[in-house]
Amino acid sequence: PVLTAVGPGGPETIEARAVVLATGARERPRTARLVPGTRPAGVYTTGELQQAVHLFGQDVGARAVVVGAEDVSYAAAATVRAAGAEVVALVTEHPRAQTGRARARAARLCQGIPLLTDTTVAELLGRGRLSGVRVRHRDGRTAVLVCDTVVFTGDFVPDHELARRGGLALDPGTRGPAVDGALHTSRPGVFAAGNVVHAVERAGTAAGEGAGVAGAVLDFLAGKPWPEPGLPLAVEAPLRWIAPNRITPAAPPARYVLRTSTPLTRPVLRIHQDGRLLHSERPGLGAALPNRPLTLTARWTGRVDPKGGEVRVSLA
Ligand SMILES: Cc1cc2nc3c(=O)[nH]c(=O)nc-3n(C[C@H](O)[C@H](O)[C@H](O)COP(=O)(O)OP(=O)(O)OC[C@H]3O[C@@H](n4cnc5c(N)ncnc54)[C@H](O)[C@@H]3O)c2cc1C
Structure with a gap:
């Protein structure tokens, strides 16, 4: 593969026998979420907020609404408080927080941060600086939360632009490059690891994959042939995606990670191929929540029969 890069020395072309794409993921900002209203200052994603506070020591206002109630949302609330501002509320469209019970309880009871469930942000208000957000409950009621900062958290999408431009096959669930267990993409010589293949997992998972993919890269550079694309691995609703999502029997992953779009109580996962049950598993004792890892x-x-059809994961 040939890469076109732009650096401090200007544009350059780099030719490499192997490339690992590790471009990560980003949170969808207000524009991508199609939130109507004015265009005031004071609108952040968690990444922007953390950079403003921790890297540049900028003032981020006095009263912040945090949109989302998953792990990264609670991290955003902590950053707001570290900057000396008040968290007015956490707002989630889901019926409950998608974090550990202890963390949700500590925010609500110890820090006094209200959690507004089944609620979405309907409009941003204010000229110049944000003056409030209009929120709408699932039952139609609306209210205005007075604030000068709003942080849109979570709702991650893989940074897949390079993968798309390189013509790699994307997985319809993750929207990142489709990869097999050894992180081979559809294009010989190009591997992908980290949050670009599963937006998002914790940093330790991404780092582990980075270390793991090195072995596959060395094998390839030493002459091991690029595997066939393998069979697609797909999920059925309410499961949202699974990664890795191609199956080459010679390259199984250490484990698979998945997401659900709705809360599941003690789920059992079933894996089928052409109507044949391959496996059934209860992935933990508790509930599975949206935006939290399920393995x-x-x-x-x-x-898996390598000559058979697509492999599907569903709930029992
Ligand atoms: C806001 C936020 C908060 C998080 N908080 C936590 C946390 O508290 N704990 C935790 O465990 N995990 C957290 N994560 C997840 C954690 O950041 C990731 O798991 C980990 O950093 C992912 O590593 P990565 O290598 O896949 O991607 P990243 O660390 O995102 O690295 C991707 C890199 O690729 C670069 N890049 C992208 N496109 C191009 C291009 N075209 N050309 C050149 N460079 C490019 C980017 O600039 C970036 O440097 C958080 C993620 C986000 C976004």
Whole structure:
């Protein structure tokens, strides 16, 4: 593959036998979420907020509404408080917070941060600086929260622009490059690792994949042939996506990660191929929540018929 890059020395072209795409993920900003209203200052994503506070020591206002109630939302609330501002509320369209009970309880009871569930942001208000956000409850009621800062958190999308421009096959669920267990993409010589293949997992997962993909890169550079694309691995609703999402029996992953779009109580996952049940597994004792990692072992991968059809993961 040939990469076109722009750096301090200007544009350059880099030719490499192997490339690892690790371009990460970003939170969808207000514009991508199509939130109507004015265009005032004081509108952030968590990434922008953390840079403003921790890198540049900027003033981020006095009263902030945090949109989202997942782990990164609670991290954003902590950043707001570290900057000396008040968190007016956490607002989530879901019926409950998507974080550990202890963290949700500590924010509500110890820090006095209200959690508005089943609620969306309907409009941003204010000229020059944000003056408030209009929120709408699922039952139609609306209210205005007075604030000068709003932080849109979570709702991650992979930074897949390079992958798209390089013509890599994308997975319809993750919207990142489709990869097999050893993180081969559809294009020989191009690997992908980290949050570009699963937006998002914790930093440790991304780092582990980075270390793991090095072995596959070395094998390839030493002459190991690029594997066939393998079979697609797809999920059925309410599951949203799974990664890795191509199956080459010679390259099983350490494990699979998935997401659900609705809360699930003690879910059981089933893996089928052409109507044949390959495996059934309860991935933990508790509930599975949207925006939180759900994992599936890979020990069934050897039972896949490489000449068969698509492999599907569904709920029992
Ligand atoms: C706001 C936010 C908060 C988070 N908080 C936590 C946390 O508290 N704990 C935790 O464990 N994890 C957290 N995560 C997740 C954590 O950041 C990731 O798991 C980890 O950093 C992912 O590593 P990565 O290498 O996949 O991507 P990243 O660390 O995002 O790195 C991607 C890199 O690729 C670069 N890049 C992208 N496109 C191009 C291009 N075209 N050309 C050149 N360079 C490019 C980017 O500039 C970036 O430097 C957070 C993520 C975000 C976005």
